[in-house]
Amino acid sequence: MAPRLKLFLPLILFVVLAAFLFRGLSLDPTALPSALIDRPLPDFQLTGLADDRPLTRADVIGEAALFNVWATWCISCRVEHPYLQQLADSGVPIYGINYKDEDEAARRWLRDLGDPYLVNIVDREGTLGVDLGVYGAPETYLVDAEGVIRYRHVGVIDERVWRDTLEPLWREILALETMP
Amino acid sequence: MNALRTTALALWILLLALPAAAVIETYEFSEPELEKRYRQLSQELRCPKCQNQNIADSNAPISQDLRRLLHQQLEAGASDGEILEYMVARYGEFVRYRPAFNAATAILWLAPVLLLLGGAAGLLMLLRGRKQSPATLDSNDQARLTALLKTAEKDA
Amino acid sequence: MIPEFGHFALILAFCLSVLLCTVPLWGAWRGNATAMALAPNLAIGILVFAAISFACLSWAFMQDDFSVEVVANNSNSLLPWYYKFSAVWGNHEGSLLLWILTLAMWTCAVAVFSPQLPLLMLSRVLAVMGFVGVGFMAFSLFTSNPFARLLPGTPVDGQDLNPLLQDFGLIIHPPLLYMGYVGFSVAFAFAIAALLGGRLDAAWARWSRPWTNVAWAFLTLGIMLGSWWAYYELGWGGWWFWDPVENASFMPWLAGTALIHSLAATEKRGLFKSWTVLLAIFAFSLSLLGTFLVRSGVLTSVHAFATDPARGLFILVFLGIVVGGSLILYALRAPAVSSRVGFAWLSRESLLLVNNVVFLVATLTVLFGTLFPLLMDALGQGKYSVGPPYFNAVFVPLMALLMPFMGIGPVSRWKQDSTSRWRAELLVPAIATLVCALTLPLLHDGDYNLWVALAILLAGWVVFGMLRDLANRVRNASSIGAGLRRLALSYWGMFVAHIGFAVTVIGVVVTSQFNIEHDLKMTPGTSDTIAGYEFRFLDVRGVQGPNFVADEARFIVYRDGREVVRLAPQKRRYLASGDVMTEAAIDDGFFRDLFVAMGEPVGTDGAWAIRLHYKPFVRWMWGGSVLMALGGFVTVADKRYRRQRSAARDALLQGGVRGAQA
Numbered sequence: 001m002a003p004r005l006k007l008f009l010p011l012i013l014f015v016v017l018a019a020f021l022f023r024g025l026s027l028d029p030t031a032l033p034s035a036l037i038d039r040p041l042p043d044f045q046l047t048g049l050a051d052d053r054p055l056t057r058a059d060v061i062g063e064a065a066l067f068n069v070w071a072t073w074c075i076s077c078r079v080e081h082p083y084l085q086q087l088a089d090s091g092v093p094i095y096g097i098n099y100k101d102e103d104e105a106a107r108r109w110l111r112d113l114g115d116p117y118l119v120n121i122v123d124r125e126g127t128l129g130v131d132l133g134v135y136g137a138p139e140t141y142l143v144d145a146e147g148v149i150r151y152r153h154v155g156v157i158d159e160r161v162w163r164d165t166l167e168p169l170w171r172e173i174l175a176l177e178t179m180p
Numbered sequence: 181m182n183a184l185r186t187t188a189l190a191l192w193i194l195l196l197a198l199p200a201a202a203v204i205e206t207y208e209f210s211e212p213e214l215e216k217r218y219r220q221l222s223q224e225l226r227c228p229k230c231q232n233q234n235i236a237d238s239n240a241p242i243s244q245d246l247r248r249l250l251h252q253q254l255e256a257g258a259s260d261g262e263i264l265e266y267m268v269a270r271y272g273e274f275v276r277y278r279p280a281f282n283a284a285t286a287i288l289w290l291a292p293v294l295l296l297l298g299g300a301a302g303l304l305m306l307l308r309g310r311k312q313s314p315a316t317l318d319s320n321d322q323a324r325l326t327a328l329l330k331t332a333e334k335d336a
Numbered sequence: 337m338i339p340e341f342g343h344f345a346l347i348l349a350f351c352l353s354v355l356l357c358t359v360p361l362w363g364a365w366r367g368n369a370t371a372m373a374l375a376p377n378l379a380i381g382i383l384v385f386a387a388i389s390f391a392c393l394s395w396a397f398m399q400d401d402f403s404v405e406v407v408a409n410n411s412n413s414l415l416p417w418y419y420k421f422s423a424v425w426g427n428h429e430g431s432l433l434l435w436i437l438t439l440a441m442w443t444c445a446v447a448v449f450s451p452q453l454p455l456l457m458l459s460r461v462l463a464v465m466g467f468v469g470v471g472f473m474a475f476s477l478f479t480s481n482p483f484a485r486l487l488p489g490t491p492v493d494g495q496d497l498n499p500l501l502q503d504f505g506l507i508i509h510p511p512l513l514y515m516g517y518v519g520f521s522v523a524f525a526f527a528i529a530a531l532l533g534g535r536l537d538a539a540w541a542r543w544s545r546p547w548t549n550v551a552w553a554f555l556t557l558g559i560m561l562g563s564w565w566a567y568y569e570l571g572w573g574g575w576w577f578w579d580p581v582e583n584a585s586f587m588p589w590l591a592g593t594a595l596i597h598s599l600a601a602t603e604k605r606g607l608f609k610s611w612t613v614l615l616a617i618f619a620f621s622l623s624l625l626g627t628f629l630v631r632s633g634v635l636t637s638v639h640a641f642a643t644d645p646a647r648g649l650f651i652l653v654f655l656g657i658v659v660g661g662s663l664i665l666y667a668l669r670a671p672a673v674s675s676r677v678g679f680a681w682l683s684r685e686s687l688l689l690v691n692n693v694v695f696l697v698a699t700l701t702v703l704f705g706t707l708f709p710l711l712m713d714a715l716g717q718g719k720y721s722v723g724p725p726y727f728n729a730v731f732v733p734l735m736a737l738l739m740p741f742m743g744i745g746p747v748s749r750w751k752q753d754s755t756s757r758w759r760a761e762l763l764v765p766a767i768a769t770l771v772c773a774l775t776l777p778l779l780h781d782g783d784y785n786l787w788v789a790l791a792i793l794l795a796g797w798v799v800f801g802m803l804r805d806l807a808n809r810v811r812n813a814s815s816i817g818a819g820l821r822r823l824a825l826s827y828w829g830m831f832v833a834h835i836g837f838a839v840t841v842i843g844v845v846v847t848s849q850f851n852i853e854h855d856l857k858m859t860p861g862t863s864d865t866i867a868g869y870e871f872r873f874l875d876v877r878g879v880q881g882p883n884f885v886a887d888e889a890r891f892i893v894y895r896d897g898r899e900v901v902r903l904a905p906q907k908r909r910y911l912a913s914g915d916v917m918t919e920a921a922i923d924d925g926f927f928r929d930l931f932v933a934m935g936e937p938v939g940t941d942g943a944w945a946i947r948l949h950y951k952p953f954v955r956w957m958w959g960g961s962v963l964m965a966l967g968g969f970v971t972v973a974d975k976r977y978r979r980q981r982s983a984a985r986d987a988l989l990q991g992g993v994r995g996a997q998a
Binding site for chain 2: 734856
C-alpha cells in the first residue's frame with residue numbers, strides 16, 4: 001500500500017462508523033422483539049377468569065387470535081381497552097391473559113368497562129407471563145391457527161398501531177389459513 | 181407523527197432513567213455456594229424492561245420476578261447453563277450481559293485479540309523497518325529542536 | 337427579561353465564534369497579521385458572553401423562575417440553593433451550556449496563556465476551537481435552547497431535580513468531566529493547526545503537551561468522581577458499571593492516555609508525529625462521540641439525558657464535519673514517511689509504543705463493545721447486550737499486559753538500552769515485588785488469593801521500578817533532599833501518576849476480591865457480623881429534610897466489643913416528585929469501607945431488608961486516580977513550559993509564516 005493511502009484508513013473507518021450511527025438514529029434500542037417469534041405458544045395449566053374452569057393451551061388455539069396481556073394495575077391497559085373492544089366487535093378474536101392481578105378486581109373491570117375477550121386466562125403468579133417472555137403489561141401476541149406466535153407488540157394498541165403494524169400481519173395470517 | 185413518537189420516547193426514557201431505591205432481596209439459600217452463584221447470575225442478567233440495568237440492581241417488577249425465578253431454579257439444582265438457557269429462550273440473547281460465544285458474537289470476543297495481534301504486528305514491522313534506517317534526525321527538525329532547546333536553556 | 341438577556345448573550349457568543357473560525361483563518365491564509373491578531377480578542381469576547389449567558393440561566397434557577405422550561409422541569413422552590421445551582425447542569429440544555437462555557441474558558445485560556453506561541457499558530461488553534469464552539473452553540477440555540485419559556489402556563493412550582501443528582505458529587509462531577517472532555521479540544525486544535533500549517537515538529541508537541549496533560553488530569557478527576565458518586569449514591573455498592581455513558585467518558589481517557597505518552601516521544605525525540613496527531617484527533621473525536629451517545633438515544637443507559645433523535649442527527653452531522661474533515665486533512669497533509677529518527681528495539685521509544693498499542697486496543701475494544709448492540713441491530717442480527725462481564729474479561733488482561741512494560745519504562749533510556757542494564761536495574765525491584773506478592777496476601781484471613789497476589793506483583797513492579805529510577809536520579813546529588821529538589825516537575829508528574837495507577841490497580845483488585853456483601857432481613861435489636869465487624873441495628877425513626885421525608889435506621893458497628901462507628905442510612909421520599917431514594921451510610925477508612933443501605937420494610941415486626949458491605953481498599957481506587965490527576969497537573973508547572981519567551985516566538989514566527997506560504 002502506498003504510504004499516502006494508508007493515511008486514509010482512519011477516514012474510511014470513521015465513515016463506516018458514522019453510517020452505523022446514522023442508522024442507529026432510526027432504530028429504537030429499547031424495542032425488544034419476542035424470543036418466541038415462530039415458536040409455539042407455551043403450554044400452561046391455569047384457570048379461566050369467568051368460572052375458574054381449568055384452561056390449557058389446547059383450549060385457546062385452533063383459530064388465529066390476539067393474546068392480550070393485561071392487568072387492572074396497568075394504566076396503559078385502561079387506555080387501550082376501548083380499542084380492543086372495537087377490534088373484538090369487528091370480529092377479531094382476542095384472548096386475555098390477566099397478568100399478576102386480583103380476580104375480583106379483574107372481573108369488576110370487565111363488568112364496568114366491557115369485555116372484549118373470548119376467554120380470560122388467569123395468570124396470577126405470572127408463570128405464563130415468564131414463559132411468554134412478558135416484561136410488562138400491556139403486551140399483545142399474534143398467534144396463528146397452529147398456535148404459533150407470529151408477532152408481539154409491546155405497549156398500547158391504538159388505531160395507528162393496528163393499521164400500520166398489526167393488521168397487515170393479521171391479514172397475512174388469515175390468508176395463509178384459508179389456503180389449502 | 182414523528183414528533184409525537186419522539187416526545188413519547190423522550191418521556192418514556194425520562195420516566196425509566198431513574199434508578200431510585202436500592203434493591204435488597206433477603207432470600208435464604210441452603211448453601212453459601214448458591215448465594216454466590218445467585219449474586220453472579222443476577223448481575224449478568226439484564227432487566228428486559230429497564231434502561232441498562234441488571235436484575236440485581238433494578239426494582240422493576242419484572243426484575244423481581246426474574247430474581248425469584250433465579251432463586252427457585254438455583255435451589256432446585258439447575259446449573260448456570262440451564263438457567264441462562266431458560267432466560268434466553270424467553271427473553272432472547274438480550275438478557276445476557278455476557279454474550280454467548282457463537283457465530284454472531286465471535287467477532288465481539290475475538291476483536292480484542294485480533295486488535296492486539298494487529299497492534300503487535302504493526303509494532304514489529306515498525307521496529308524492523310527502523311533498524312535498517314540510518315539513525316539521524318530530520319535535519320529541519322533537528323535545527324528547530326536545537327533552537328528551541330537553546331532558548332529554553334537561555335531562559336533557565 | 338434576564339433569560340432573554342442570557343439567550344441574547346449566547347447568540348452574541350455564537351456570532352463571535354463564527355468570526356473566530358473565519359477571520360483569523362483568512363488572516364493566516366493571506367498573511368494578514370491584523371486579522372490573525374483578532375483571534376485572542378474574539379476568544380475573550382466569547383468567554384464574556386458565554387459566561388453572561390450561563391450566569392443568566394443560573395439566575396433563573398436561583399430565583400425559581402419557573403416560566404423557564406428547564407427550570408420548571410429540573411428545579412423546585414424547596415431545593416437548597418446549592419442544588420438549585422447544580423441543577424443548571426443537571427439537564428440536557430443546561431449541561432450543554434456548561435459545555436459551551438467550558439469550551440469558551442479553554443479557548444480563552446489558550447489565547448491568554450500562550451504568549452510564546454507564534455501568532456500564525458495561535459490564530460489557527462483559536463480558529464479551530466472557534467469552529468467547535470460554533471457547532472455547540474448552534475446545537476444549543478437551534479435544538480436545545482435552555483432559555484425557552486413556558487408562557488403562558490407557568491407552573492406554580494418546579495418538578496424538582498432528580499434526587500440522584502441532589503448530591504455534592506454531582507455538583508462538581510460534570511464541570512470536571514467537561515473540563516476534561518472539552519480540554520482535549522485544545523490538543524485537537526493544535527493538531528489541526530499543525531496540519532493546516534504543514535508543520536509537525538517537536539515545537540508543536542511542546543506547545544500542545546501541557547494542555548493535553550491538564551485536560552487528561554481533569555478527565556481523570558471527573559471520571560473518578562463519577563465512580564465515587566455511583567458508589568455512595570446509587571446504594572448498590574458498585575463503582576463502575578461499564579454503562580455506555582461511563583464508557584463515553586472512559587474512551588477519551590484511554591485515548592488521551594495514549595496521547596500524553598505519544599506526545600512525550602514526539603516532544604523529546606521528534607518521533608511518531610503523524611501518529612500523535614492522529615491520537616489527538618482520535619481523543620477529541622471520542623469526546624464528541626460520547627456527546628452523541630449520551631444525548632442521541634442510540635444506546636440505552638441509566639444515566640442518559642432525555643434523548644431525542646433530532647438532536648442526535650444534529651450532533652452526528654457536526655461529528656461528521658469535525659471528525660471527517662480533520663481525518664481528510666490528516667490523510668492529505670500528515671507526513672506519509674515516518675521520520676528517520678532511529679531507535680533500537682530496546683529503548684524507551686519502544687516501550688512508549690507498547691503503551692500506545694495497549695491503550696489504543698483498549699480504547700477500540702471498549703468502543704466496539706459499547707457499539708456492538710447498535711451494530712448488530714443495524715445489521716438486523718437481533719438484540720444483544722454487552723455488559724460488565726464482557727468488558728472485565730477483555731479489559732483486565734490488557735491492563736495486566738501493560739504493567740510489566742510500565743515497570744521497565746521509567747528506568748529505560750531513549751534511543752538504545754540493553755537487557756543487561758535492565759537486568760541490573762530491575763533485579764532489586766523484581767525481588768522486592770515478588771516478596772510482596774508472596775507475603776502481603778497472607779495478611780488477609782482466609783485462602784491465599786492468586787488474583788490479589790498477581791495485582792500486588794504487577795503494581796509492586798511498577799512502584800519499585802519507579803523508586804529504583806528515583807534512587808538512580810538522586811544518587812549523584814550531594815544529599816537526597818538536594819537530589820529530589822533538582823528533579824524536574826514533569827518527572828514528578830510521571831512519578832506520581834504511575835504510582836497512582838498502581839494504587840488504583842490494587843484498590844480495584846482487592847476490593848473486587850475481598851468485598852463482602854450481606855443482604856438480609858434485620859429486626860431492630862438484632863445484629864449481623866461481617867469481616868469481624870458487628871453491625872447492631874438499633875431502630876428506625878422518621879426524619880425530615882429540606883425537601884424530603886425519610887426513614888432513618890440507626891446502626892452501631894462494633895469490633896472486638898468496642899464501638900467503631902454509628903451509621904444512619906436513610907430511605908428518602910422526595911416531596912415534589914414522590915421519588916424514593918436510598919441514602920447509604922458509609923464509614924470510610926484507609927483500609928476498608930463499611931457500608932449500610934436500607935431496602936424495603938419486610939413483614940410486620942418492624943424488620944427491614946438491609947445491605948451490609950465490607951469493602952477493603954476501595955478508597956485506594958479513587959485515591960490512586962487523584963494521584964494520577966495530580967501527576968497530570970504537576971507536569972504543567974514544569975519550567976520548560978513556563979520559560980519559552982519572545983526569542984523562541986520570533987524565531988518560530990518566521991518559520992511559521994514560511995510554512996503558511998508554502
